[in-house]
Amino acid sequence: MDRSTYSRRRMEVARVLREGGGGVAVLPTAPERIRNRDTHYPYRHDSYFYYLTGFTEPDSWLVIDEQGRSTLFCRPRDPEREIWDGYRLGPEAAPAALGVDAAFPVEALDEQLPLLLADRAAVHYPFGLHVGLENRVEGWLAQLRAQERRGVAAPRALRDLTVALDDMRLVKDEGELALMRQAGRISAAAHLRAMQYSARWMREPGGTPWREYHLEAELLHEFRRRGAQAPAYPSIVAAGANACVLHYAAGATELKPGELCLIDAGCELDGYASDITRTFPVDGRFTAPQRELYELVLAAQEAAVAATHPGARQRDAHQAAVRVLSEGMLALGLLSRDRHGSVDDVIDSAAYRQFFMHGTGHWIGMDVHDVGNYLQDDEPPVEQPDGMGGRVVKKPSRRLQPGMVVTLEPGLYVRPAEGVPERYWNLGIRIEDDAVVTPGGCELITRDVPVAPDEIEALMREA
Ligand code: GLY
Numbered sequence: 001m002d003r004s005t006y007s008r009r010r011m012e013v014a015r016v017l018r019e020g021g022g023g024v025a026v027l028p029t030a031p032e033r034i035r036n037r038d039t040h041y042p043y044r045h046d047s048y049f050y051y052l053t054g055f056t057e058p059d060s061w062l063v064i065d066e067q068g069r070s071t072l073f074c075r076p077r078d079p080e081r082e083i084w085d086g087y088r089l090g091p092e093a094a095p096a097a098l099g100v101d102a103a104f105p106v107e108a109l110d111e112q113l114p115l116l117l118a119d120r121a122a123v124h125y126p127f128g129l130h131v132g133l134e135n136r137v138e139g140w141l142a143q144l145r146a147q148e149r150r151g152v153a154a155p156r157a158l159r160d161l162t163v164a165l166d167d168m169r170l171v172k173d174e175g176e177l178a179l180m181r182q183a184g185r186i187s188a189a190a191h192l193r194a195m196q197y198s199a200r201w202m203r204e205p206g207g208t209p210w211r212e213y214h215l216e217a218e219l220l221h222e223f224r225r226r227g228a229q230a231p232a233y234p235s236i237v238a239a240g241a242n243a244c245v246l247h248y249a250a251g252a253t254e255l256k257p258g259e260l261c262l263i264d265a266g267c268e269l270d271g272y273a274s275d276i277t278r279t280f281p282v283d284g285r286f287t288a289p290q291r292e293l294y295e296l297v298l299a300a301q302e303a304a305v306a307a308t309h310p311g312a313r314q315r316d317a318h319q320a321a322v323r324v325l326s327e328g329m330l331a332l333g334l335l336s337r338d339r340h341g342s343v344d345d346v347i348d349s350a351a352y353r354q355f356f357m358h359g360t361g362h363w364i365g366m367d368v369h370d371v372g373n374y375l376q377d378d379e380p381p382v383e384q385p386d387g388m389g390g391r392v393v394k395k396p397s398r399r400l401q402p403g404m405v406v407t408l409e410p411g412l413y414v415r416p417a418e419g420v421p422e423r424y425w426n427l428g429i430r431i432e433d434d435a436v437v438t439p440g441g442c443e444l445i446t447r448d449v450p451v452a453p454d455e456i457e458a459l460m461r462e463a
Pocket residue numbers: 233264265275362368409432
């Protein structure tokens with residue numbers, strides 16, 4: 001992304017400040033976090049901060065005033081520290097490198113902020129995200145109030161900066177979409193590699209056991225080989241019954257012929273996430289019950305794709321998937337008609353939740369579960385299902401518009417239980433793709449890895 005993109009976004013923030021009666025936006029990046037003693041977790045910048053600066057160094061702050069003037073606070077150059085921790089941009093180079101109007105060493109924050117906030121109407125900062133930020137803002141306000149007798153006015157309002165930033169981040173621009181498509185291609189390549197390695201390994205007679213973490217290693221190899229910085233979230237590699245644990249992390253369970261493997265993994269590329277799930281037979285051949293459930297989940301995903309277009313609501317995809325899955329649960333005998341009634345009864349009572357207990361998708365962008373209001377705030381509340389078998393009155397789901405990106409991820413998870421056909425026990429299946437809303441519908445940006453069962457079998461045969 002070039003410098004002008006970030007400048008344009010900062011100008012948009014300034015416009016929002018002016019429309020809200022004026023003020024100053026204050027935004028820190030993420031802190032470094034200690035893992036133990038002097039060892040840190042891998043550093044990840046704050047997504048809001050990066051969205052407005054493109055700057056990834058820790059200990060940095062951005063201030064934007066209502067006229068659009070931006071000030072950066074960052075770590076000063078330090079030859080000694082740079083030997084240990086690496087290069088720092090430093091405030092001297094920041095205006096030319098980042099397009100900000102002024103820059104100071106981060107140590108000057110408490111001295112400069114009261115000056116930047118003086119005589120402004122409001123302070124806008126992200127509420128509830130940065131431990132200690134509220135106290136710092138209070139401290140700057142207290143300094144200003146101490147000067148009131150000298151005619152200095154302290155801001156009288158505190159506003160949540162994330163309201164405006166969330167709306168901006170929800171609709172992606174062309175540069176962001178290009179990055180997300182590339183992240184989707186890399187993640188798809190990683191899934192392909194995992195499937196192919198699984199098939200090859202199963203053909204090796206007498207090899208050492210093949211475990212979930214081996215596949216996790218292949219995913220990571222492909223992410224990094226293709227330039228992605230990291231997984232966007234901990235990779236799920238779940239063999240057999242482990243797939244019924246929704247947030248299972250890749251462990252040491254052996255992959256056994258005849259079983260399924262569910263992989264939910266996606267890379268982060270230059271600050272943008274991808275999120276793909278595929279479920280495949282470890283040895284490359286679906287059994288009959290596996291295929292029956294798989295085809296049902298795939299049909300549910302197709303219904304969710306068809307329900308994802310401008311004007312539709314984000315929740316429509318879930319409702320479409322739930323209807324297909326509920327019909328299938330009755331048809332396959334997972335739910336009995338005697339006990340659960342018709343498809344509409346299954347939906348109204350939320351009986352489907354025994355086998356499908358999560359949502360069908362979420363916003364995705366810089367964060368895998370990206371920011372953005374899921375409700376349409378400018379419409380009145382309406383009565384609607386609460387998703388748990390009851391009803392609730394609340395704002396309707398957000399209408400989709402081009403440039404929004406959602407995941408579509410129905411699943412089925414069958415735990416052993418009385419009345420549930422034994423042939424389906426312990427099967428867990430999810431299919432997940434990332435979809436950009438386009439003027440005519442949606443574009444699936446993660447389909448370089450197939451979903452059709454025949455295509456999965458073919459690619460594993462040819463591996
Ligand atoms: N990988 C997290 C999710 O699918 O929501």
